Amino acid sequence: MGFSQILYSWTAIFPVIVLLYYFFRKKYTDQPVSSTLFWSEIMQETRVSPYLKHLQKNALLYLQLLALLLLMLALMNPYIYKSKIAGSQVVFIVDTSATMLAGKEQATFELHKQEMLSLINDLNGRPITVITTGHAPIAILQQETNVNAIEQAIQALQVTYETAQMPKALDVAQAFIGDASTSVYIFTDALDKMQLPIEKDTVQWIVKGAAKDLKNIAITRFAATTDGKAAMALVQLRNDTKEMQQATLTLYDADNKELVSEKVNIPSKEIVAKTFKDLPVTQTMTAKIDANDDYLVDNTQTALLQTTSAALVVDQSLHQLIQKGFQAIQPNVKMVPALQLADNKDAVIVTNQVALLGQMKKPIILFGRDDTEKFEVAGNISMTNDALFAFSNLKDVYVGALYEGFDSYKTIATVGEEPFIQLSPEGDIIVLADIEDTDWPLHPSFPLFLWSVEQQLLESSSSLGIFAPNEERVVALAQGEWSVYSQDDEFLSTVVNGILTAPIKPDTYVVRSTEEEKRFIVQLQAQERVIEEGTSYTIGALPDNGQEELSKSSIVPWILLLVLLLLVVEWEVQRRRGFTN
Template identity: 70%
Template sequence: MSFSQIIFSWTAIIPVIVLLYYFFRKKYTDQTVSSTLFWSEIMQETRVSPYLKHLQKNALLYLQLLALLLLVLALMNPYIKKSTIVGAQTIFIVDTSATMLAGKGTSTFDTHKAEMLTLMDELNGRPVTLITTGATPKAILQQETNSKDIKKAIEDLQVTYETAEINKALDVAQAFVGDTPTSIYVFTDTLDKKQLPMEKDSVKWLVRGAAKDLTNIAITRFAATTDGQTAMALVQLHNDTKKEQKVTLTLHDATNHELVADSVIVPPQETMTKTYKDLPFDKTITAHIDAKDDYAMDNKQTVLLQTTTAKLVIDQSLHQLIQKGFQAINSNLKIVPSLQIADNKDATIITQQAALLEKMEKPLVLFGRDDTEKVTASGTVTITNDALFAFSDLKDIYVSAIYPGFTDYETIASIGEQPFIQRSPKGDIVVLADIADTDWPLHPSFPLFLWSVEQQLSESTASLGIFSPNEQRVVALTQEDWSVYSQQDEFLSSVANGVLTAPQQPGVYTVRSANEEKQLIVQLQAQERMIAQGTSYTLGNISDNGKEEVSKASFVPWLIIIIVVLLVLEWEVQRRRGFTN
């Protein structure tokens, strides 16, 4: 504690004068009076409590001395130094990742929001820039000076569950600094000092981290596979505490029916894996642990159950452009001689052998036909509203000759009145032309079509897969109006131009059109399933004319309140004794 008005210390003589007044005031001699002798028994309690009697006798003196001493202290203006915002502007970088929800009672995120609101009292008109983290950092405020707008922006902040990628946010903040003296507050859970750009002397970094004693038990990995009849699940648990933890691990299906309930003991600071076989097949399986830790978001995880992704096998006799195109899409592609292509019954086959359409159980891709002659083609290419053409427009393609179509197949693209691309009831995709008879490979739609074919035949068409929070991804959907809905059937967003933006909160969601629906899962990324020890520190220094700016928290308002209370007590003591005395 320091004093800014030490010159007023001379006023300490005032309570000394009062004390001397009490020393030299008139004193009286105790004299026994017979009429008061009967009070001796009643006053016995006072006599056995001399300290209480002394206090009662001298209460006014003590109250006056204490009030005067506090008044002297108030005149000297005592204060303590406290952290302050320095520089000509302030930048808040706010981590909105899922791990910010960790905390004991109050999350780290809410604690940081409260601190930001407190710091507003020290802004003194300085402009504020507010930046949130994520794959694409956002400047919520830019050089804002209106305190109401700043307060509202801080109160409206929410966790987005994305991985922080703090370096991107630091780069954005640097763009606002320039040569202006700046205080940059980084509100995160943990940040290594080496990540801070320290090239500029005009920046003071103030990092506010999470608490250091947070504990966590997490599902770090959850995977499930199925053969279409039964399922097998693998669950990996990590105990980040220093004590052995006993948790109950449960697995549930899509209807929340319990499949497994297992009591698991996880050793301290270790990872363990549990495997469960012969589980009933369902669309989804959810794993959950009842851990009593400081971070609940990593105690639950859901996976989509799909049959194993098929391998791609291509006929060696097909055109090189088809082979190269599929190789660019799927690095596990196998090129097999024509005589051996039928032996790959567990793979998705790409060939021109029409006889395999009836022999193979799994859908295949047919480029051209080897069982009939082709005919001259005329007219323009037209397509239907099919998922295969979500990103491949075939309107400018030239085709000189095509093969006759299959009578019982659905035509999804035509040349004039003739079928060009068909789909069988089993799901086979047939392109009724040789690549040598068309300029299709010269158009961007060709590799996009191959990608759509691979996506449709190699993955389950009932789901769109796993997304991370707020991830934007191109998806193969028919050219209809698609919307994303929550499990409570609440509309969340629309799919625009084939680009789906995943919801921010982990869970299972439905993507729906007028005629079809698909599921997707939003999962936390691996970095968001572990919490690190919190770090808080300050780096850098901003000076003004060689002197660092200091904030002083004065005690004077509190001292005045206490003095007023003492004066009221003095008045009450005097009233009880009688003002004439």
């Protein structure tokens, strides 16, 4: 704490004058009275509470002295060190992912916005750059010095539900930092120190994280399918807390009518799976949990139900684990000899015959290749954010050998640097490995991947599938104008050149033309269903002429408020004594 107007300390003479006035004020003389009947009682009360009597007698003196001392203090303009911003410029990196909505009384995102607004008062003319995270980080402000513009931009910030992808945002920030001394504030929930590029001495990193005691119970998986007569649903719940939690799981149909409800006990740090059969057929099905947690966004998930119309044919020469896997998912799977596959023009075929690519009416599923030799590989599996991996994580799968990939096909999973799973422009799905060269069937992701493949290739044309928030994707739509609408029939956007940009909020949406409509779902990515323990820390220091710069916050308004309160109390004391006295 300090004083910026120490010269006004001479005003201390005013309290001294008031004190002298009380010393020389008029004194009353003793007056003898004719009766002492009540003296003993009065003297007894005085002896019992002499300090209270003294305070009552001199209350006005103390109140006036205190008010004058506070006014003198206000003239000296005391201040406290409130916050610290060093460097010649400031960069804000704002995490706008869905997990920022977690919080107790208030979401982490709103708390961070309040902190940003308080920090801009300490910029003192420094330029500020504000960067939001996401698949494509955006610099919404660049070297801005106008405080009003900065405040408006911060107030307008919104959660986009996209995965943060913080390394991309850090790369964008590096372009603005350059060689200038910079304070970089990262407003997120949790960030590992190892992700920060701390090789520069001219950058101070200040990470503002979420609270450390947030609770989360999440729906991690939800799938629903139907044979046209009845529906079946699979729900996985995870408890990230340190205690057993109870949640009420409820399934709803497309009209928000309750289908089934059940209380579920979830052990600490465990995953519980629930299966529901013989449910009514509906276009969409929504799973919701009612639980005592601090993150509500992952408590709801929606799935599209489609009746499969195309047949599924599996090559008899493929490994039995592939045959059994598809049979468990699709009861009507047919096993056909390799030489007869070409006769099933209207079916979706599972084979390793490369010659069938582009020859069938429906996309095919290729496991391995029969036209080339495989080679040994080593390395971890990396995946893109494709819908095929919405329910299956392949990171722990071992792959010992691969076939050569197709140059013109899109790679959605790799082993090291080599393609592992590809998509053709016609929609074919190619797995460039023999199943016996992997331990994939030992993992839960194998049947879930087969289910995703079956859903993507066999679902009817009334659905566009599952999208991530704000995802851009080329969709197969007929010629014409198509628009995106919410469930409440609110217009949101248009499809331009066959590219659909999904809305940011998870929900069910409709793409509509003048003659047709298709549904699709925007769903949280798996990373946004996990709450990490909040982390806040500072790395590095920026000296200003050998000393760090501290911002000063005046406390004069609080002093004046206290003086006003003292004047009110003084008036009340005077009123009780009587103004004539």
